[in-house]
Amino acid sequence: MTHTDKRRMEYGIQLPVQSQSTIYAEPWEAGAGPDDLLAVARTADGAGFAYIATCDHVAIPRRLAPAMSTVWYDPVATLAYLAAATERVRLLSHVAVVGLRHPLLTAKQYATLDRLSGGRLILGVGAGHVPEEFEALGVDFRQRGAVLDECLDALTAALGPEEFPEHHGKLYDFEGLxxxxxxxxxxxxxxxxxxxxxxxxxxxxxxxxWLPQGDPRDRLPAQIARIRELRQDREGPFTVGAIAEPLYIGQPSWDVGRRTLTGGADQLAASLRAYGEMGVDQLQVRFRSRGRSELTDQMAAFGTEVAPHL
Structure with missing residues (x-):
């Protein structure tokens, strides 16, 4: 594990606007667009955020549209656009449903993105959860776990240093390309x-x-212990992630929701340090906001007032 008690946790953000599920999108995002996305990415770049992240869905069925919305920007196109407007922040797909595409296609897109951005890509992957999406693209939804397992093996080869990668599996077989x-x-x-x-x-x-899918704090220690157990014979760095509760720095004058952590910088930092004590290496933070300027103000304040105490 890369975590040590003396090491400061990194912090990143899932970008607004690019995905607008009703679970987390703020009302103002419905009328937002590329300029807002760009402003938030540039703020993250300047405020010390380790990464900016985008989601991945190809198409949303009508039955899920009221809850999920149909606003899901393509991650490769979006991250490439934002790479050109930022300098240091890393680019994370959180998460790419790589089983929907052939690994050579995924490797071509993301290798190009990594080259164009000067090596800032982190490829986050997941199994997916929308059956109609898989059906439309000709992939067996019931086998999505096995598909993802092989995709990871294939992508490890295809995103490595070899110009002619090689993989021989049950689903994908390539060499000499x-x-x-x-x-x-x-x-x-x-x-x-x-x-x-x-x-x-x-x-x-x-x-x-590891990118947990919204585990509450009390579930994380057992999950992290399981990862350590499974990795005890494996070498190399490993980054444990977590997603924090929604944040609002200061005392809000509006209803930010009962789960939101509010207060001064010291108070919030003390609460978030608990994640580091569990063994979390990077914390994905999110902020309640009523508009782009309030969001970017919150992000800037986090970078200057809260993050130094993590």
């Missing part, structure tokens, strides 16, 4: 999303990091 540009990084980090026992095992054994 060259792809350039290669990624700028010697190894693109693969973070695995999900909190089921299968997802945690997959992250520990096949990934370079």
């Amino acid at each position: 060259g792809q350039r540009p290669r990624p700028a990084q010697p190894r693109v980090p693969l973070w695995v999303g999900g909190s089921s026992p299968a997802a945690v095992r997959r992250a520990a054994l096949k990934g370079d990091g």
Whole structure:
């Protein structure tokens, strides 16, 4: 594990606007667009955020549209657009449903993104959860776990340094097919999303990091202990993630919801440090806001007032 008690936790953000599920989207996002996305990404870049993240859905069925909405920007196009407008912040797919596409196609897109961005990609992957999406694209939804397992093996080869990667599996078989540009990084980090026992095992054994799917604080220690148990004979760095409760720095004059953590910088930092004590390496933060300027103000305040105490 990369975590040590003396090491400061990194912090990143799932971008607004690019995905608008009713679970987390703020009302103002419905009327927002590329300029707002750009402003938030640039704020993250300047405020010390480790990464900006985007989601992945190809198409949403009518039955889920009222809850999920149909606003899901393509992650590769979005991250490439934002890479050109930022300098240091890393680019995370949280998460790419890689089983919907052939691994060579995924590798071509994300290797190009890594090369264009100067090596800033983190490829976060997940199994997916919308059956109609899989059916439309000709992939067996019931086998999505096995598909993702093989995709991870294939992507490990296809995103490595070899111009002619090789993989021989049950679903995908390729060799003698060259792809350039290669990624700028010697190894693109693969973070695995999900909190089921299968997802945690997959992250520990096949990934370079774990992206939990909204585990509350009290569930994280057992999940992290399981990852450590599974990785005890494995070498190399591993990044444990967590998603914090919604935050609002200061005392809000409006209803930010009962689950939102509010208060001064010291108070919030003390609460968030508990994640680091559990063994979390990177914390995904989110902020309640009524508009773009309030969000970017909150992000800037977090970077200058809260983050130094993590």
